[in-house]
Amino acid sequence: MALEHAILVSLLEQPGSGYELARRFDRSIGYFWTATHQQIYRVLRRMENDGWIEVRAVQQQARPDKKEHSVTPAGRAALSAWLRDPVQPDSVRHEIAVKIRGAAFDDPSALITEVERHHQAHADRLTHYLAGELRDFTGPEAPAAPDAGEELQHVVLRGGIAYERMMLAWLEDVLATLRRIA
């Protein structure tokens, strides 16, 4: 049950509306925890009832009004407690791995296109991450002396980069294996 906490982190980094949170969950924090806008609105309501966040109506020009959410001291305390609460490492769920084992009972060459598609998707994501790293952390625009928050965002991004590189290398291994068999 980490969506509440992911939202707390995102709102602490920058208060915002449900709509803005949904967009952040399509990039940035969403690289490691996904959510749709319906889920976000529902959880925001619950968090407000629990006193973790407070809502302020904001009038905008040239746009519909929005509700800006920010974290209360109680919300900060809840996040702090969660950070100290040990959770067990997430078990990975790789649909593609199930498919690869299933290929033993079907024509293995039929999977090659699918694996190539995944390879392309991971290559695209890696490119995207590397561009973000250059822009925010390693390029000329980047802060010379990053603060704790920036350091932590960077190390999480490095995790995403390492993951995509690992997947690319593995998918190439898979392709070579499928071609050998077929």
Add this chain to the structure above:
Amino acid sequence: MALEHAILVSLLEQPGSGYELARRFDRSIGYFWTATHQQIYRVLRRMENDGWIEVRAVQQQARPDKKEHSVTPAGRAALSAWLRDPVQPDSVRHEIAVKIRGAAFDDPSALITEVERHHQAHADRLTHYLAGELRDFTGPEAPAAPDAGEELQHVVLRGGIAYERMMLAWLEDVLATLRRIA
């Protein structure tokens, strides 16, 4: 919705009872797709209704009776169709990454123990995978000329090994970063 298909693959590799499937989902296929026994029983029932599997009652000595499930031609066809159906790459969900970004709003050193725990868990899993690889694929007991099924199982296992190695390296990066900040 891949649990049905993961069960089909597992039953094609070896027919078995719900209980046996649940144990396989604690190792082997479960490294890439997890499920509890309740979920397995419920889905088996549905798959039987759909005609994907058939059930045979088996008397056992010194044990309660069991129901052995095996895949029907219709189930095989369903698997085949799924293998050809493009799915989008799974988005990863790393609770630990959310926690790391959250550490910017709390005492970062409080997270060090938690990250060390995760590091240990991944190290254990890597050891386990490597032992399995040696036993089944690279050791003296391994088949000299593996068939397609064994080749595919091995490449999936290599993926697990690569994943654990990547996580270990990244978690060390995270630890170094946390210690630098604290």
Add this chain to the structure above:
DNA sequence: TCTTTGTATGCAACTCGTTTCATAGACAAG
């Protein structure tokens, strides 16, 4: 003027997954 796109919020229905509880046969240890 009408359609499309973007911002903004929300309900309802459904599926997926987890947790808790319950039952029952067989064996082994104390």
Add this chain to the structure above:
DNA sequence: CTTGTCTATGAAACGAGTTGCATACAAAGA
């Protein structure tokens, strides 16, 4: 002879997550 462990199956309730639908304001373009 009671307790614990392993095998084996399942119901019920809940929580998490997805999909489809609905509404509304405003700008831009055809």
